[in-house]
Amino acid sequence: MPRYRSPIARARGLGPARTGLHDWWRQRLTAVALIPLGLWFTFSLAMLPTASYPAVVAWLQAPWNSLLLLSFIVSVCCHSMLGLQTVVEDYVHGSELKLACLLGIKLGFSFLALTAIYATLRIALAG
Amino acid sequence: MERTNPAPSRPLSPHLQAYRLPLTALLSITHRITGVVLSLGLVGLVLALFAIAQGPAAYGAVHASLSSPWGGVVLWAWIAALIFHLVHGVRHLFWDTGRGYSLTSLNRYALGELAAALVLFSAVALSATLLS
Numbered sequence A: 001m002p003r004y005r006s007p008i009a010r011a012r013g014l015g016p017a018r019t020g021l022h023d024w025w026r027q028r029l030t031a032v033a034l035i036p037l038g039l040w041f042t043f044s045l046a047m048l049p050t051a052s053y054p055a056v057v058a059w060l061q062a063p064w065n066s067l068l069l070l071s072f073i074v075s076v077c078c079h080s081m082l083g084l085q086t087v088v089e090d091y092v093h094g095s096e097l098k099l100a101c102l103l104g105i106k107l108g109f110s111f112l113a114l115t116a117i118y119a120t121l122r123i124a125l126a127g
Numbered sequence B: 001m002e003r004t005n006p007a008p009s010r011p012l013s014p015h016l017q018a019y020r021l022p023l024t025a026l027l028s029i030t031h032r033i034t035g036v037v038l039s040l041g042l043v044g045l046v047l048a049l050f051a052i053a054q055g056p057a058a059y060g061a062v063h064a065s066l067s068s069p070w071g072g073v074v075l076w077a078w079i080a081a082l083i084f085h086l087v088h089g090v091r092h093l094f095w096d097t098g099r100g101y102s103l104t105s106l107n108r109y110a111l112g113e114l115a116a117a118l119v120l121f122s123a124v125a126l127s128a129t130l131l132s
Ligand code: HEM
Pocket: A027, A028, A031, A032, A034, A035, A038, A076, A079, A080, A082, A083, A084, A086, A087, B031, B032, B033, B034, B035, B036, B038, B039, B042, B082, B085, B086, B087, B088, B089, B090, B092, B093
């Protein structure tokens, strides 16, 4: 069979780190984003126990709040998914169990992120 | 048949369980533990958001559990974990620039980090009390 891929294309990602550098970089990128977003979210969350339903909805419908919450959700789910993956890779060694954990984390956090985005948009865009 | 190995004369690296962790190591493992705890808390966040989307009745249940004493403990523990994780995370990012690795600066930053986390936590608690 003729080899259409160049040697560099075939070698890429086969080193000991595979595609790990990409994950490492995304973990840092989301960490930087989470410094302001995390602070904003903490201060907002601390008010929640005293907030009535209309107050929470009004807060979520303010454009800046919807936008910041969506940014927080996307960054935190990505960051948390990569972080938990690192923890599993450090402590879980059986290859089947490890694969199951990694799949569960990826699918779980994708679903979590989608659910959160869907709920936020529904609240923000409801009349 | 039992055989005990003679104690080796070479220096041994101390085993984790027979070794008092220095402050820097405690902060490091706490960063990992808070990371996992925060991740679990995200499930709660998504459930709460979903309840708000469902309407006042569903939100009422979430609100009641958050306003209960145990709900408050969980909420404030999560907030404290986030603040610690954030502050130590900033130091991780600083380390990634290749700086801050000498023994004296490690210990100095460790204390500074705890102080910063305490100040931030007090600020959040204070603003929550004042604005509510
Ligand atoms: C709710 C918010 C957050 C969650 C759920 C979360 C979760 C995690 C998890 C599970 C890890 C892996 C722990 C480990 O490998 O030891 C991690 C690592 C990390 N987190 Fe977060 N995190 C959050 C917020 C933040 C924030 C605000 C920052 C700010 C700088 C941050 C910075 C970092 C860094 C730099 C690492 C890498 C540590 C390492 O390489 O050992 N995180 N996070």
